[in-house]
Amino acid sequence: MSNKKINASNINPDISSVIEFLAPHFGERLSTATALRVQHGQGEDSHGCIPPDAVVYPSNNDEVALIARICNEYKVPLIPYGTGTSVEGHLLALQGGISIDLSQMDQILSVNAEDMDCRIQAGVTREQLNTDLRYQGLFFPVDPGANASLGGMAATCASGTNAVRYGTMRENVKGLTIVTADGRIIATGTRARKTSAGYSLTQLMIGSEGTLGIITEIQLKLHPIPELTKAAVCSFKDLEGAVNTVIEAIQLGIPVARIELLNSLQMKASIQYSKLSAFEEAPTLFFEFHGSTQGVAEQIGTIQALSDHHGGSAFRWAENTEDRNTLWKARHQAYFAGMSLQPGSMSIPTDVCVPISRLADSILDAERYAESLGLQCPIVGHVGDGNYHILIIFDENNSEQKNNAKRLSNYVVEQALAMGGTCTGEHGIGSGKKEYLLKEHGEGVELMRTIKLALDPNRILNPGKVFD
Amino acid sequence: MSNKKINASNINPDISSVIEFLAPHFGERLSTATALRVQHGQGEDSHGCIPPDAVVYPSNNDEVALIARICNEYKVPLIPYGTGTSVEGHLLALQGGISIDLSQMDQILSVNAEDMDCRIQAGVTREQLNTDLRYQGLFFPVDPGANASLGGMAATCASGTNAVRYGTMRENVKGLTIVTADGRIIATGTRARKTSAGYSLTQLMIGSEGTLGIITEIQLKLHPIPELTKAAVCSFKDLEGAVNTVIEAIQLGIPVARIELLNSLQMKASIQYSKLSAFEEAPTLFFEFHGSTQGVAEQIGTIQALSDHHGGSAFRWAENTEDRNTLWKARHQAYFAGMSLQPGSMSIPTDVCVPISRLADSILDAERYAESLGLQCPIVGHVGDGNYHILIIFDENNSEQKNNAKRLSNYVVEQALAMGGTCTGEHGIGSGKKEYLLKEHGEGVELMRTIKLALDPNRILNPGKVFD
Structure with a gap:
């Protein structure tokens, strides 16, 4: 929780050998500068900072493979880094090693509007992708709040506000390119929407947090930008009323795009911090509806009826894009609002x-x-x-x-x-x-460990994460 | 393709030891009768029949674990069997061994209507489950045609006609109980709708075809029975028209529940075999729409407009449940209709x-x-x-x-x-x-093999399937 002491940089001989090997190849893209190492040794959490011994910025699959091979040879830890927005101490260099920062692998390799999919490098961020897609009538829905890299989002199985309708990373990745601990470059999945061809290496890698392979490319499913998007806020006398409204909506199969709950204290904080002066300090639901004019009207009618039944207020509308952005910005600022208490x-x-x-x-x-x-x-x-x-x-x-x-x-x-x-x-x-x-x-962790050791016998990939 | 010769029953000494060990425990639930062995050595395909040396019918997880332990000790192959409806030679006892028939593990263990999930034993069939669920307003959508067991469906990553809207087995399984090659009983997943807790053993097992573990229980997602279901048929001048209609429908995000294409020859066969006299020998789409009255009307309006544009005929409606059943029965009979040509x-x-x-x-x-x-x-x-x-x-x-x-x-x-x-x-x-x-x-298969050998070092689980 507290900031742990930053390691003194007692680089062990193996790490020195790796750095020596990589230096001529990467030039300025390899650094042992303290500030960079500190930046790469922490996430957005309170697990403190344990910096790696060096940071390297590959720009293609072959360079990632080169780094993996040399690290594997010297048994030097390799910690994949996207944007540093993870929150469970994923980036701590518990055993030292090299941080492999994928931010320079930020190319959108292809977009196929007809099949609604795209292939990107792992360093592409969520906002970058959606900015690129917006003129094609498509968007990528998974939204964990932070402007994370898609590689990091796949590695942690991110989800967020839209998952209730569009699914998590698990449902939105068709395939990956990964680099194994021993430096093999392997493509998983295909461009088909489904497959029964062998074990799903794609699904095994999603959520493996950089401990089974380094994700370098991702084939993503995209979705059509809805004809209409409407947002509304509804406050409740009690939390049960809010939750029961949602349970019944889900049971009725209403395809609400976002349903976010804020408890009274969070509302208090957000009202102050994000200047939501029109709202109450009460358990509150933020809704977003996607669909056709008629479809959205129907969703809203049903949800309003449910919330009326459970003691909800009248819907307060975010009528235009600006109001809607204010609302969702407030939702995204919830963490900072909370901290301001x-x-x-x-x-x-x-x-x-x-x-x-x-x-x-x-x-x-x-x-x-x-x-x-x-x-x-x-x-x-x-x-x-x-x-x-x-x-x-x-x-x-x-x-x-x-x-x-x-x-x-x-x-x-x-x-x-x-x-x-x-x-x-x-x-x-x-x-x-x-x-x-x-x-x-329980025993399932033993199975995970067996798989880890089979794929990364030298335990170089993000060691000490997920399990010991 | 042709029926291969049935093995003579030259049971090797290890298999005899296994049978001898299991016989007192299982009594009549263990059999070496030829008819049973032949039944269990084939699927619904033309890969022929290679019978196992014996068939055993466990009734709970502990019995499955007992069987696995003894087979692992003697390195005797173990081939999981559901209903025998697979079609790629999944059941051939290529190296002899024991067929483990899970049909007696057919209990629906729990249904939670509020969370819309259930836990079942692997031998429960799709139709059995839906019959059980119908009074609760819920259904399980994955429908591969055959009345397969859910365990088999998970093992092959089955999907079928509803997958376009509801997803495949991959999207509809929350967790599993598996028995490992060495007889450990391991629960994967939880009842939560999503998780980022460690590697997804659930997803690794789905589609592993009995080669990584024996699936004995499944936690399934359920869906609300739609307020309204309507089915329609539309024929096209050419195949491109039919396919383009579907591509545009998907791009618009229309949540059609089923869209099945039959080519001219399949229509000819189905018109004869399933007595669909009202239909034409032309590329044809079968649709099913799920939703509210208003929502279904909107879906239909959009799809009809798209198909008009692409040279489709007027929709021919299956107005009532009986007509709808006739239509989907014809679709399910497509294989037999085709063979009748x-x-x-x-x-x-x-x-x-x-x-x-x-x-x-x-x-x-x-x-x-x-x-x-x-x-x-x-x-x-x-x-x-x-x-x-x-x-x-x-x-x-x-x-x-x-x-x-x-x-x-x-x-x-x-x-x-x-x-x-x-x-x-x-x-x-x-x-x-x-x-x-x-x-x-390519090289991905090498990774799959590494995982297989780590989890099943004696290669007893359905050997010779997926890869050698």
Whole structure:
């Protein structure tokens, strides 16, 4: 949680050999500068920073393969880096090694509008892709908030606000190019929309967090930009009303594009921080509807009826694009809004995902426990998926608060597991949730380890992540 | 293709030891009777029959684990069996061994209507599940035609007519219980709708065709039975018109539940066999629309406009449930209808999947080549996915026709691969398409083999399938 001490740069002889080997090839694209190493040794979390020994910027598959081969030969760790927006200590150089920054592999290699797919290099970011696509009437829906690289998003199985309708990275990747630990370049999948041809290496790599291979290219499914997009906000007397509205909407098969839940405390924070003055400090749903004029009208009619039944307010509309952007910007700023509740504090941002029938119980339980511990915990949830984020704010100089924060974080995960849920819906395991992965999957982790050792016998790929 | 000779039952000493060990435990649920062995040594294809040495019927996870442990100890092959409806030689006991028939594991363990999921044993069939669910307003959409077991469907990554809207098995399985080669019982996944917790063992097992583990339980996603279901048929002047109608519908994001293409020859066969007297011998689309009254009307309006533009006839409606059932029964009978074109013949039923923009080219090319070889080849396609089935009919006693059939089958797959497609969209590799898997995935197959050997070092699980 606290910033760990930055390693002194006692580069071991093997790493020196690797750097020596790579230096003539990469020139200025290989660096051991402290500032760069520090940047690459941390994510957007409070797991601290453990910098790698060097950072290298390959620009094509062959260069990634070259780096892998030499690192494998010298058994030097290799940590893939996209935009550094992960939140579970995925980037800590626990055993030193080389950070392989894929940001220069940022080419959109091809877009096929007829088949609605594209092939990109792993360093392309979500916003870059959507900017490029917008004149073709297509978009890529997976939106984890941060402007992450698609390679990182595939590696952590990212999802976000649109997943309730469009799926997560798992449902939107057709194939990958990966570089193995020993430097082989392997294409998985095809351009077909489905396949039964052999084991899905694509699906095995998604969510493997750089521990099984380095993702260098991705074949993505795209979606048509909807004819009409409308957004609305509805506040509720209580959290159950909000959650039950969503449960019934899902049961009716209403294809809502986004349904985001903010608890009262998060609304308080967002009203202040994002200047949402028209809104109430109450459990609130943010909706976005995609479709034809008629289809959207029908979705809205049904959802309004459901929310009326569950004590929801009248819908407040974000009529035009600007209003809609303000609304979703506020949603994306939820983290910073939350942090502003107690300026100068630290936080544990955790995420769990439970069966949707248990979501209200899970959140209310977390709120109660937080209150009993005297902690402030704004909550936002991708409620249609049963996935929510709790931001546990604490003062690092207050050891009781710090311990309570850890206690609450642990409690939320344990409760999620007891409810048949998962310890992370979209952040991944990294180095932060390894103990929970064991609790969740037990002997399954042994199988994962067997696969890891088979594909990366020298354990060079992002070692110490997912499991030990 | 032809029926291969049935093995003489020269049971090797290791298999005898396994049978001897299992006999007291399983009693009449273990059999070496020839008829049963023959039944279990073949699928619904023309890859012939190679019977296992014995068939055993476990009734719970522990019994499956017991069987795996003893087979692993003696290095005796273990071939999982569901309903025997696979079509790529998945069930051939290439190295002898034990067929593990999961049909007695047919319990629906739990249904949660609120979360729209259920947990079932692997032997539950698709029709059994939907019959059980119908009073709860829910259904399981994946429909490969045959009344297959869900375990078998997961193992081959089955899909079928509804996949264009509801996805394949890959998108509809939340978790599994598997028994490993060494007899460990491992649960994968959770009840959450999504997760980023570690490697997806669930996804790795889906499509692994019994070669990585034995699937014994499945956690499935369910869907609400739509308010309204309507079916229609539309014939086209040419195949391009039909395919272009579908491409544009997909691009517009119209959520059609089923879009099936039948080529002229398949229509000729189905008109005769299934008594569809009202229809024409022309490229034809069968549609099914799911949704609200208003939503379905809107879908139909859009699709009718698209098909008008592409030379489609007026829609012919299957107004009531009975008419609809007649229509989809005819679609499900397509194989038998096709075979009736040349009574007493054999056939190669193959399936490929291409990017949808290449579908018309791919089918027309196959039709032309078939004609040049003097072969009759009815074609049906899950056209929204770019997936089609070509039934290559030949007289086994006519060696030229037989060779030409093989030549055409090979041609169709090679063309699909050249177009960026896959050698199988839903049938799987089995023992029939191993050479094509290599062509499709190259070095990727080496990775698959590494994983296989790590999880099943004695190669007891369905050996000789997927790859050698």
